[in-house]
Amino acid sequence: MRLLLVEDTFDVAEAIMIRLERSGVACDHARSLEEARGCVDVQRYDVIVLDINLPDGLGTELLKEMRARGDRTPVLMLTAEFSVDDRVSSLNSGADDYLVKPFDHRELEARVRALYRRDLGDKAExxxxxxxxxxxxxxxxxxxxxxxxxxxxxxxxxxxxxxxxxxxxxxxxxxxxxxxxxxxxxxxxxxxxxxxxxxxxxxxxxxxxxxxxxxxxxxxxxx
The missing domain is CATH 1.10.10.10 (Winged helix-like DNA-binding domain superfamily/Winged helix DNA-binding domain)
Known part of the structure; x- marks a missing residue:
């Protein structure tokens, strides 16, 4: 599985990548919307983990752009917000799932793998x-x-x-x-x-x- 992590906080991104790479996931890391756009322009991903609040805008901007051009890559949104409106907005923009910070890295990995299996049509663990x-x-x-x-x-x-x-x-x-x-x-x-x-x-x-x-x-x- 190849995954793009879009997260600007270094220690959060580092911990996620260490966890996922140890479990066999090839991870690319983008720290901003601009970097993320560059990644998705040249590389196909199995899953994208996308933070909402980024230095140069909202992760939902990238999500809307992807969905508008027919890119159905599974996207898991990360958010520090607890607002129901924010979560609903992310799902309405085309997100497949979301996780509220702080979170357990085991849950993040499980959700990523569930999205990957679902996209492939494999429901069984x-x-x-x-x-x-x-x-x-x-x-x-x-x-x-x-x-x-x-x-x-x-x-x-x-x-x-x-x-x-x-x-x-x-x-x-x-x-x-x-x-x-x-x-x-x-x-x-x-x-x-x-x-x-x-x-x-x-x-x-x-x-x-x-x-x-x-x-x-x-x-x-x-x-």
């Missing part, structure tokens, strides 16, 4: 393909009853493939979901390395990662 079971919230992947040890990026890669099981996912889409703007020294070759590592760790499972030359990768269950 736990997904099973063949004898592989995957739970993003618990950060657990199992072959039957045996846990599979995965690094953060391997887990992110598997998350994208399993949510798109049976579908071809381009290398570019996988790269975007696993790496953030901060990973400036990472090339597409690194993605191929992570795919190879993940294949090896899934070798005892009844699933396989297929390579489609020039197209990307696909997760399939063995017959």
């Amino acid at each position: 736990e997904l099973t393909v063949g004898n592989l079971t995957f739970n993003a919230s618990a950060r657990v992947a199992r072959r039957e009853d045996s846990p599979i040890s995965l690094t953060r990026r391997e887990f992110s890669l598997l998350e994208i493939l399993i949510h798109n099981r049976g579908k071809t996912v381009s290398k570019e889409r996988l790269f975007e979901g696993v790496f953030s703007f901060q990973d400036t020294d990472v090339s597409m070759n690194a993605l191929e390395l992570y795919v190879a590592r993940l294949r090896k760790k899934l070798s005892d499972c009844s699933v396989r990662i297929e390579t489609l030359r020039g197209l990307g990768y696909k997760l399939e269950a063995d017959d």
